[in-house]
Amino acid sequence: MTSAPRQVELRFNPVEIDRKWQERWEKDNLYRVEDRDSRPKWYDLTMYPYPSGDLHIGHWYAMAPSDCHARFRRMQGYNVLHPIGFDAFGLPAENAAISRGIHPYSWTMSNIENMRAQLRSIGAIYDWDREVICCLPEYYHWNQWFFLKFLEKGLAYRAKAPVVWCPSCQTVLANEQVLNGSCERCDAIVTRRDLEQWFLKITDYADELLDFGRLVEWPEKILMMQRNWVGRSEGVEISFDISHNGLEEKDIRTFTTRIDTIFGVTFLVLAPEHPLVPQLTTDGQREQVEDYVNQARQTSEIDRLSTDKEKTGVPLGSYAVNRLNGERIPIYTADYVLTTYGTGAVMGVPAHDERDYDFARKYGLSVRTVIAPVEWDGKEPTEAFLGSGFMTNSGKYDGMTDDEGVAAISADVERNSWGSRTTSYRLRDWLISRQRYWGTPIPIIYCATCGAVPVPEEDLPVLLPEDAEFKPTGESPLADHKAFLNTICPRCQGPGRRETDTMDTFIDSSWYFLRYISPGFDKGAYDPELLKQWLPVDQYTGGAEHAVMHLLYARFFIKAMRDMGMLDFDEPFLRLFNQGVILGSDHEKMSKSRGNVVNPDDVVGVMGADAVRCFLMFIGPWDQGGPWSDVGINGVARWLNRVWALVERNPDDLASGETDPQVVRDTLRVLHQTVRKCHGDLDRFKFNTAIAALMELVNHLSKVWAEASVDPENWRECIEKFLLMLAPIAPHISEELWERTGHPYSVHSQGFPEWDESLAADETITLVVQVNGKVRDRIEVPAGIDEPTAHQLGLYFANVAP
RNA sequence: GCCGAAGUGGCGGAAUGGUAGACGCGCCGGUCUCAAAAACCGGUGGGAGCAAUCCCGUGUCGGUUCGAAUCCGACCUUCGGCACCA
Structure with a gap:
């Protein structure tokens, strides 16, 4: 992109003025934030950027308006903290290392160096002494410390979980590295592999995360997304009898929100990964079932979750008994049932569930209506009926409404100990293990006798070795690094092996806003006294793409910290505002391939920072985003020019x-x-x-x-x-x-x-007096007029009898 | 499929029940200039009229109201998010 044409002849030199004042402000420390200050505090936070190397106009769009807001609060008499830092761990650095042979550290730090200069050109009130860079040991030290605290508190645990695996590169892939089920590097079909990984128990906080009562002002849209993400649903866990199979396990537990349809169950479905699948498979079905389970493993989660895909499944050959009516029902496995939700098993009610209906039709399973629509003709349905109605074909419950049925059957199920009312969540625990180099090492040592032993606090930080090898083989550089890997068990002093996985970068962003308070503090993650003074964040701004993950993780972190006695508030961010997306001048998303990318440096170098700031803010409502315009920026430049002339x-x-x-x-x-x-x-x-x-x-x-x-x-x-x-x-x-x-x-x-x-308030408005759509009169009335008064005036002036 | 947001001049948008189109871009005309750019002044939703003025107009169709871009219902379109959640 060539630099934007300046079609305005300015009476002043904007570039010179930018330079002059940016230097002066810095020399005078005008924007240094003092902790000791008699003014009320205001913490105005903008999401910290990933140091990709170049400051994009999108960064400007996020940062210039938020700086304006922070400056406004400052002028309103607040002691404003409006800090900046870098989200410096992550995949791109590692990719650069592999493809270009640059060490992730050097790549990241030189990007930061470059971006600092670009960020300064915005002219924001950042106090650079508070900069936080989370790939430095002085930061990730505390990631490791938090991990140990979570572990102590029982909020961290280890379990097997599938990762996406490329069999040809012999490496774990991120979801974004998989294109149509194939590895982006070598095109091999990816599969899934179970690895022992670390989790944080965010699900312990599922209910509290749904309580938005302490948030002062968040967009309703974001709350809705978080609500859906947590996905709380109340239902009944009901078990089906399999004791006749002679297995140790006597029940298949299923979760349902529609226990009223229990008499409509005509089959059961287990997720392919369900532990009972092999045991319940008869010899005649074994080959077919094993094939199906393997195939489901190959299928990416995205494909498996696709609604377009036709339902598939295989009968196990065995049956279960529905305890409410004693019926024998066949057991299937099908990939539309997920292990990660509920109990990993579903009772199939084709008459009243769309997926079950599709499945039953495909495999010729019977469909029995148990909730009768009001005008039901008694015929077999041609689609699942999801609405309300009266219970039928349900024994003693016939004639009840579906709601009454839920209550009555739930109570009976509990009385007979066949199951119980429970709540299920879509939210899963937070998998924090990454099989990567460029992240925070998880401070755990594995010992043959002691098992997984936490690294003692005083031995932190566990440093990332600087001399790791980056080979395109896909081997994790840490797993390969003998000096890092081999250590001594802190408990028995025997030989130990370090955990080679690193942490998800969402760990960094879950507490970075605490680090800005006391960035140099070395006795802890933050200075507790200063934390009390500055937190919580009064206003958070950033892109809506972080609506669920980052914001939920940070909320979880703060709640867990509160319960560990580290702080005494419930929510990290009191107010939230999401800016929109800046588009290219062709009204399309900016991208290099479209050639519509605007380089802010080019524009600032000609028009000055203020023109760019003004234009970005003037385009339209900040939350809606809008198209950049090389021509439109001349409008604000011209205006600033007129301002200059007027003031002079x-x-x-x-x-x-x-x-x-x-x-x-x-x-x-x-x-x-x-x-x-x-x-x-x-x-x-x-x-x-x-x-x-x-x-x-x-x-x-x-x-x-x-x-x-x-x-x-x-x-x-x-x-x-x-x-x-x-x-x-x-x-x-x-x-x-x-x-x-x-x-x-x-x-x-x-x-x-x-x-x-x-x-200011001596305005009047013109009130148009109309009768049956015809204008009778126009009268000048005070702007603050209330409805009844206006009505009376109208009747009087229109000469109409009341 | 579900959830959400939005649809207003040539363009970005303003107005959240009271004269639709603030502000800006673009365009047209004028001043200045040998000329152009810049700057400044004026005009600019569509239609009719010499004019005062009149008619139409906020995605489409209905409704509520003295009065609707704004509130309600149905539909259409676009964008964003989520998705076999049992």
């Missing part, structure tokens, strides 16, 4: 004109309305309308100047307040103009202007 005028030139009291009143009204509008809009992230209001004020002042109908004092007041309102939006140019108008440094240390309601 000598107010004393107005002394010769004749002051018009009406114009003075109007001008003050516009001024105070603008202040009020900016206050409300900047508070609620409505930057586009705040800027529009400032533009209107400028337009008004230009007109007033031409008429010379206000006195110099009015003019000075307007300009001063205008510059203060502009300061959080365009910090460089407003600082420059603040100085040029003879004000003491710095505009950013001033308070945001206040408005006088009496000067």
Whole structure:
């Protein structure tokens, strides 16, 4: 992309002004955040970026408006913490190491170096002394410490879990490395493999994560997504009798939310991975079942979860007994049932469940209606009936509504000890093991006699060895590194072997906002006194793509820490706001292949940081995102140019004109309305309308100047307040103009202007009086008029009898 | 399939029950200039009219209301998220 054409001839040198003030602010430590401060604190946090190497215009879109908000809070008299750091562990660094032979550390740190400079060009109030980089030992030390604490508390455990495995590369793949069931590097068909891995018990907090009561302001949309993600459903765990098989296990446990349909069960389905599958398979079926189970292993989870795919399954050859009616029902295995949800077994009720219906039709299983729709004709249904109705074919429960049936059958099931009412969650425990080099080593030592032994706290951090080999074989560099691998068991002093898996990077982002409080603190993850002072985060902003995982993990972390007595609040982020996505000027998502990527450095180097900041905020509502426009940015550049010219005028030139009291009143009204509008809009992230209001004020002042109908004092007041309102939006140019108008440094240390309601609120509106759609009259009424008064006035003016 | 958000000039958008189109882009006309750019001034939803003015107009169709872009119902389209959850 070539640099954007500048079609505006500026009266000032924006690049020079950016440089001048960025240097001055840094020299004076203007934005250093002091912990000791009498002002109330405000923690305005933006999601920290991954150091990909280049600051994208999308980063600007996330950071410039959030900086504006932080600056606004600062001018409102808060001691604002608005920090920045880098989410520096992760896959891309490792890929760069493999493909280009650069060590992940050097790759990451040089990217950070580059991005720091680019971030500075935004002109944000970042206090760089608080920068957090989570790939450094001084940070990941505490990841390891948290892990040990979770382990102590019983919130971390080890279990087998499947990973995606490429048989040709001999390596574990991330989901994003699998394309249509094949490895992205070698095209081999991927399979799944069970590995011992570490989990954190987020499911212990499932119910509390659904309680959003302590959040002050989160988008309803995000709450909905989290609710669905946790996926709480209440039902009954009901067991089916298999004691006639002579196995140790006498029951198949299934979970259902529709226990009222228990008399409609015509088959059972076990997930292919279900432990009872081999035992319940008869010899005649064994070959077929084993083939099917192997095939299900090969099938990627995504394919297995696809609704388009036709249902498949295989009968095991054995049967179970439905204890409520004594019926024998066949047992199948089918991949539409997942081990990870409920009990991994499902009672098949084809008449009242779509998947079961499809399955039953395909395999010729009977379909028995047990909930009768209101106008049921008694015929076999042609699709699953999911609605409400009356129970039928259900013995003594016939005639009840489905709700009554749920209550009655649940009670009977519990009385007979056939099962119990339970709650099931879609949420799974958090798998934190990654078979990668570039992450936090999990501080565990395996010993032949002692088992998995935690590394003692005083031995932390377990350092990532710097001299790992990155070979394209797919071998984990840690598993290969003898010096790292071989160690001594801390318990018995015998030979030990280190855990070679590293942690998920979501661990880093689950507490990085605590580290900003005391980034250099070496006696713990954070200074507890300062934590009390700064946390929780008052306002969090970032992309909606982190709606579930990151935000749920961080909420879980804080709740677990609270229960371990480390802190005393319940939620990390009180308010949340999600910005939208910045699109290319072709209204499409920016991508290198489309060639619509905007490089912010090019634009800033010509237009200056303030023009880019203003344009990004002016495009439209921040949460909606919008298209970049090389042409549109000229609009705000032109406006800043007009602002410059306006502010440079000598107010004393107005002394010769004749002051018009009406114009003075109007001008003050516009001024105070603008202040009020900016206050409300900047508070609620409505930057586009705040800027529009400032533009209107400028337009008004230009007109007033031409008429010379206000006195110099009015003019000075307007300009001063205008510059203060502009300061959080365009910090460089407003600082420059603040100085040029003879004000003491710095505009950013001033308070945001206040408005006088009496000067702002003399608006009237035109009320259109209509009778049956015909306009009878138009009347001027006060804007704050209430409904009944308006109605009365209307009747009076329209000359209509009430 | 389910859930959510949104549909307004040539374009980005404003107005959340009170004169639709603020603000900006673009475009048109003018001033300045040898000329152009920039800057400044004016105009700019569609249609009719010399004009004052009138008619139509916020995805589509209905409804509520004195009055609807805004509230309600159905449908269409686009975008985002989730998905065999038993």
